[in-house]
Amino acid sequence: MNIGDVAERSGLPPKTIRYYEDIGLVTPQRAANGYRSFRESDLHKLTFLGHARSLGFSIEDCRALLALYEDETRASSDVKRIAQGHLARIDQKIADLAAMRETLSHLVRECAGDDRPDCPILQGLEGN
Amino acid sequence: MNIGDVAERSGLPPKTIRYYEDIGLVTPQRAANGYRSFRESDLHKLTFLGHARSLGFSIEDCRALLALYEDETRASSDVKRIAQGHLARIDQKIADLAAMRETLSHLVRECAGDDRPDCPILQGLEGN
């Protein structure tokens, strides 16, 4: 398969796939003309990566997950640990965003939003 | 005030303050020795920026908010529009993260997390 084919089938842009090769996540073979030549197993990896990335795993997490994915003798606890760590990071992010949302929505609610200059939002940002 | 003083009083690192000058958010004067010389108004701006950034506003939003902050003839509706736009982006991010969280926590819950290789997490990332 050429890169366009795997791109379509994995849902990843060609640019991203080249990048993943660059950083060593996949290592497609090369055809005589220099084109990348992907095996089914490469496609599986890329699909896996696409899913993992869409769940927000970092590239380094993906690298570790991919290694476990490839390792028939893995322990599921290793996978679970990575996933739980990521889950904790997601929870933290949600909490941070919720706190911002809370503060900001208060300010927005109090702002008249008319053509006068008085603005509780700016006041909130100015002081404390 | 030197940069160290405004850094302490605004809560922003000196590096960040220099960066903000670089991109034109503040324009401190210069002392004869080449040191940046900050006025009270610069400190106010930096404090304002620190608060806005901590609420997740982008630098470009901050630039716009700062302009409104400085403009005595602003309309509060302009401020509110920016804040509402940002609020919508926060909500979107929270929704995205909640969806990830949902999927991921399902997978984590189903994973035994022992020393066997069978892993619903990897299966979830592979297929589907």
Place this chain on the structure above:
DNA sequence: GATAGGGGTTCCAGTCTCTGGAAGGTCAAG
């Protein structure tokens, strides 16, 4: 006057994960 320290300055590179674009090679169809 020399020196030590704790400021300050600039500039370059790296973070993270792509993404866009330029310049050019390859292939199949007409």
Place this chain on the structure above:
DNA sequence: CTTGACCTTCCAGAGACTGGAACCCCTATC
């Protein structure tokens, strides 16, 4: 032989800093 759709590589930029190197300045002490 040309066209157009592929493919290749390499460089730069995004956002918002952050670290580090190399160097200057100021004050205080010996």
